[in-house]
Amino acid sequence: MERVQERIAEIVVSLRAEGYRLTPQRMAILRALIGNRDHPDVEELYECVRIEYPQISLATIYKLVNLLKERGEILEIDLGNSGAHYDGNNPAPHAHLICVECGAIEDVEVFGTEWFICIEQEVAQKTGYRITKCCTDFFGICPRCQQESEK
């Protein structure tokens, strides 16, 4: 899991380069955000960071998350109902798979980055749009929830 440290270091460097400060709270949020495959929402980040910093406020989480989102360091996953989730591990475009039963969110490895670049180019060419982002979400029922409902 050296990756996690690397990814955090990347973000730290990038923020510092722009004059942003790295407070201990921000470091804790980064740690909660990066390096879990959980795609947490703001509430989960809050609960996680609160263990270390019981004083932390939701506003602080929102502010950092928005900053990182604007800078393209994390991906926002919007499921329509309820709050947004965040993917801090992989800023490259990739699809997500969401279980509508238990709410689990996982990355889809089936299509690589090249695949996204390819379909983005095709759409750009046929529509004249300058494409900046593409998001693909699959909704369904995960194997575990299927088993449970089989009973």
Added chain:
Amino acid sequence: MERVQERIAEIVVSLRAEGYRLTPQRMAILRALIGNRDHPDVEELYECVRIEYPQISLATIYKLVNLLKERGEILEIDLGNSGAHYDGNNPAPHAHLICVECGAIEDVEVFGTEWFICIEQEVAQKTGYRITKCCTDFFGICPRCQQESEK
């Protein structure tokens, strides 16, 4: 535009079959929802129906829209910030193209329904999920907004 009447008729039949009632307000909302390529949000539907029914309330719009969404008759398009938009024309899976500058939303014709079925099957096979829905959104800048910012 016979299509529009057809589509409305389809929905009317489907609702009536389940014991739902077709009030004049609901008919007006359906007309506002189906048969414009605008992908309206709730506010736009509200303004539209209000011309005919100045008394109508947002709650009524929300209730019908949720009913139709649950029944798979319309598609919800969630852009993260601000309210959801709806696509009543085409319940089959298809991608959307969103201009981040002017907010326009259009259907992407590049990939057909078969294409979606194909990638859904591939994901299902590789992950064990039972896929129920796939949504693909391309974000970018439309040709018109590109020209405008060129000046």
Added chain:
DNA sequence: ATGCTTGCAAATTGTTTGCATTTCA
């Protein structure tokens, strides 16, 4: 006549903002 639907207002939920105080660089 029955019970689904309406429309109002109030309640919820998720997120943002203003500001005085603290703190990193």
Added chain:
DNA sequence: TGAAATGCAAACAATTTGCAAGCAT
């Protein structure tokens, strides 16, 4: 030291809910 970040509370926006009265079937 000075600008940026924190944390609190209040403000906001989108959506949902409860309920009395109305209306489609």
